[in-house]
Amino acid sequence: MERGWTHVEGFVLCLILHLLLQGEGDTFTINCSGFDQHGVDPAAFQAVFDRKAFRPVINYSIPTHVNISFTLSAILEVDAQRQLMTSFLWLNVIWYNPFISWNPKECGGIRKLSMTTENLWLPDIFIEEFMDVDQTPTDLMAYVNNEGRIKYDKPMQVVSICKLDIFYFPFDQQNCTLTFGSFLYTVENMVLGMENKVQEISNTSLNLIRSKGEWVLLSIHQRAKKMTVGTNQYDQIIFYVVIRRRPRLYVINLLLPSGFLVAIDTLSFYLPAESGNRAPFKITLLLGYNVFLLMMSDLLPTRGTPLISVYFALCLSLMVVSLLETIFIIYLLHMATSEPPPMPQWLHSLLLHCTSPRKCCPTAAQKGNKDLGLTSTHLPGLKEPEVSAGKMPRPGEAELNGCPESTRAQEHEAQKQHLAELWVQFSHMMDTLLFCLYLLFMASSISTLIVLWNT
Numbered sequence: 001m002e003r004g005w006t007h008v009e010g011f012v013l014c015l016i017l018h019l020l021l022q023g024e025g026d027t028f029t030i031n032c033s034g035f036d037q038h039g040v041d042p043a044a045f046q047a048v049f050d051r052k053a054f055r056p057v058i059n060y061s062i063p064t065h066v067n068i069s070f071t072l073s074a075i076l077e078v079d080a081q082r083q084l085m086t087s088f089l090w091l092n093v094i095w096y097n098p099f100i101s102w103n104p105k106e107c108g109g110i111r112k113l114s115m116t117t118e119n120l121w122l123p124d125i126f127i128e129e130f131m132d133v134d135q136t137p138t139d140l141m142a143y144v145n146n147e148g149r150i151k152y153d154k155p156m157q158v159v160s161i162c163k164l165d166i167f168y169f170p171f172d173q174q175n176c177t178l179t180f181g182s183f184l185y186t187v188e189n190m191v192l193g194m195e196n197k198v199q200e201i202s203n204t205s206l207n208l209i210r211s212k213g214e215w216v217l218l219s220i221h222q223r224a225k226k227m228t229v230g231t232n233q234y235d236q237i238i239f240y241v242v243i244r245r246r247p248r249l250y251v252i253n254l255l256l257p258s259g260f261l262v263a264i265d266t267l268s269f270y271l272p273a274e275s276g277n278r279a280p281f282k283i284t285l286l287l288g289y290n291v292f293l294l295m296m297s298d299l300l301p302t303r304g305t306p307l308i309s310v311y312f313a314l315c316l317s318l319m320v321v322s323l324l325e326t327i328f329i330i331y332l333l334h335m336a337t338s339e340p341p342p343m344p345q346w347l348h349s350l351l352l353h354c355t356s357p358r359k360c361c362p363t364a365a366q367k368g369n370k371d372l373g374l375t376s377t378h379l380p381g382l383k384e385p386e387v388s389a390g391k392m393p394r395p396g397e398a399e400l401n402g403c404p405e406s407t408r409a410q411e412h413e414a415q416k417q418h419l420a421e422l423w424v425q426f427s428h429m430m431d432t433l434l435f436c437l438y439l440l441f442m443a444s445s446i447s448t449l450i451v452l453w454n455t
Contacts, residue, residue, distance in 0.1 A: 030100065032107035040113060048099050049119040055189065056097040056121050063188060066123045067094040067195035068180055068237060072205040075215045075243060076157075078164070078174070080301045084131060085162040085176045087241075091154040093125055094195050100148040107146075114141045117152060123190060128179035128236070129160035169306035170250035171452040173218070174243050181236040187226065192235040198222040201239075214249070218242040247453065254296055254308065255449065259442070261289050262315050265322060266438040269431055273329045282323045289319060311445065318441060325434055329427040336423045 030044045055064055074088040097120070104111050117140050126134075135157065142152040162176035182190050196204075202220040209217050221240040226233045265285050271278040293312060300309065 030102040032102045032110065035107045035110055045100075045115075045119070048097070051099060052119055052121045054121065055185075056099055058098050061188075063191045064095055064123070064185075065191050065193060066125065067193045068092065068125060069094075069195040069201060070178075070239075071201070071208060072217065072220070072241065073208055074210050075213070075217060078162070078215055078243070078245075080164050080166055080169075081303055083161055083164055083303075084159055085174075085241075085243075086157070086159050088155070088157050091125070091156055092195060093123060093152045093154065095123060095150055097121070097144070097148045097150055100144055100150075102146050104146050110146070112143055112145045114143055116140075117142050120144075120150065122152065124182055124184050125180055126183055127156075127158060127160060128181060129162070129177060130158060131161050132159035166301045166304050166306045168452060169301055169308055170245055170247040170254075171455075172245055172306075174245075176241045176243065178239045178241060179236055180239070181227065181234055185234075186232045187235050190235065192224070192237050194222070194237070198239075214246055215243045216246060218244055250299060250308075251449075251453075254299060255311075257292055257296075258289075258312060258315055259445065261285060261292065262318070262438070262442060265319055266435065266442065268322075269435045269438070273326060273427065273431070274333050276330070279323065279326045279330060282319065282326055286316075286319050286323060289316060314441065318438065322434060322438075325430055329430065332423050332427045336419070 030048075032041075032044060035041070057064060069092040071090045071092075072087060073090065075085070076088060077086040078084070079086075102110075118138070120142060136154055140152070140154065142150055144150050158178070160176065160178060162174065164172075164174055166172055180192065182192070198220060201222075205220060206217060219242045221242070222237060223240075224235070224237050227236050228234075265282065268278055268281050268285070271281065293316070300306070
C-alpha cells in the first residue's frame with residue numbers, strides 16, 4: 001500500500017510539473033539571466049523570432065487588439081487640381097505578444113528592449129486614402145517591454161486623396177480624412193483601438209507641427225466604423241483632419257489689385273462724357289484688367305468655380321457694361337446736337353418720375369444748370385434760340401408782324417432744344433444709376449471679404 005501511494009503521488013507530481021512547464025512554454029518566459037553583465041542573448045528570443053510569420057496569440061479564436069495613434073508634424077502640400085494632400089506624420093502602433101515576457105528582477109532591472117522589426121510580427125495597418133508607394137524604411141526598430149507590449153513608431157510621408165471644396169477660395173476650410181484599417185485581418189482576427197484620446201492627438205499635433213506654409217491645422221476628430229466587404233467585416237478608425245488656407249497672399253495679389261481697378265473705373269464717372277476722354281480711359285482700364293487676369297490665372301484653382309472667379313467675372317462685366325454705357329451716352333449726345341428724335345412716352349414719364357424733387361433718387365440732371373450746366377448751350381453744335389420758349393410771340397402777334405415763317409422756325413428750334421435737354425437728362429440719369437450700382441457692388445464686396453476673413 002505504501003509503495004502504491006508512492007507511485008500515485010509521483011504520477012500526480014509529474015503531471016503538475018508537466019502542466020507548469022507547458023504553461024511556461026505557452027507564455028515563453030524568457031531566461032534573461034546575465035543580460036546585465038553580458039548583454040542581450042539573441043538565442044533567448046529565438047523561439048519568438050521563429051513565430052514571426054504567425055499572429056502572436058495563444059488561442060487563435062481570440063482577436064489581436066491593436067491600438068493606433070499618430071502625430072501630424074507637417075502639411076507639405078494640398079493639390080486642388082489632383083485633389084491630394086501631402087502630409088508627414090508619425091504613426092504609433094501598439095499591440096501585445098503573449099510569447100514575450102521576462103522577470104526584470106532576474107535581468108538586472110531591464111524592463112524595455114529595442115528589437116528590429118524584421119524579427120517581429122507586424123500588423124498590416126494601412127491608410128485607405130493613401131495614393132502613393134509607402135517609402136518608409138523596413139529596417140526600423142520597435143520597443144518591447146517585459147510584459148510583451150510592443151510599440152512600433154513609423155514615420156510616413158502620406159499622399160492621401162482629399163475631396164476639396166474650393167468655393168470659398170482663398171478663405172476655404174478643408175476636411176480631409178485618414179482612414180486606418182487592416183487589409184488582411186477581419187474583426188475576428190484584429191480589433192483596432194485608440195492608444196491616446198483624439199483630443200490629445202490634436203493638441204500634440206498643433207504643438208509640434210512645423211509647417212508654416214499655405215495651410216494651418218485647426219483640429220483633428222475621430223470616429224470608428226466597420227467596413228463590410230461581402231461577408232467579411234474590417235475594423236476601421238477614421239480621423240478627420242481640419243485645415244484652413246492662409247488667405248493673405250491671395251488677398252494682396254488678387255483681391256486688392258482688382259478692387260483698385262474697379263475703384264478707378266468708378267471714379268471715371270466724374271469725367272464728362274461729352275468731352276470724349278471717358279471712353280478711351282475705360283478701354284485702357286478694361287485692357288489692363290484682362291492683362292491682370294491673365295497674369296494671376298496661375299494662382300486660381302483650375303477645378304471648380306470658386307467665389308473669387310465669380311467676383312472677377314462680375315468686375316469684368318461691370319467694366320464692359322460701363323464702357324457700353326459710355327458709348328451709348330456719347331451717341332445720345334451726338335444725336336442731341338444734330339437732330340434729336342422724339343422721346344417715347346414711357347421713357348419721358350420715367351424721366352419725370354426719377355427727376356422729381358420729391359423722389360429719393362435724384363440724378364445729376366435734376367440739379368439743372370446751376371451745378372452741371374446741362375443746357376443745350378454746352379452741347380457742341382447746338383445754338384441757343386433767339387427767343388426762349390417762355391417768351392415766344394403768340395401766333396396772332398406773329399401774323400400781325402408778318403413773319404409766320406420766323407415763328408415756326410423759333411418753335412422748331414425751341415422744341416429741338418427741349419428734346420436735347422431731355423436726352424441729356426436721360427444720359428446723366430443712366431450715369432447716376434450705373435454709378436450707384438458700382439458703389440453697391442464695392443460695398444457688398446468689401447463686406448463679404450470682411451465676413452469671410454473673420455469666419
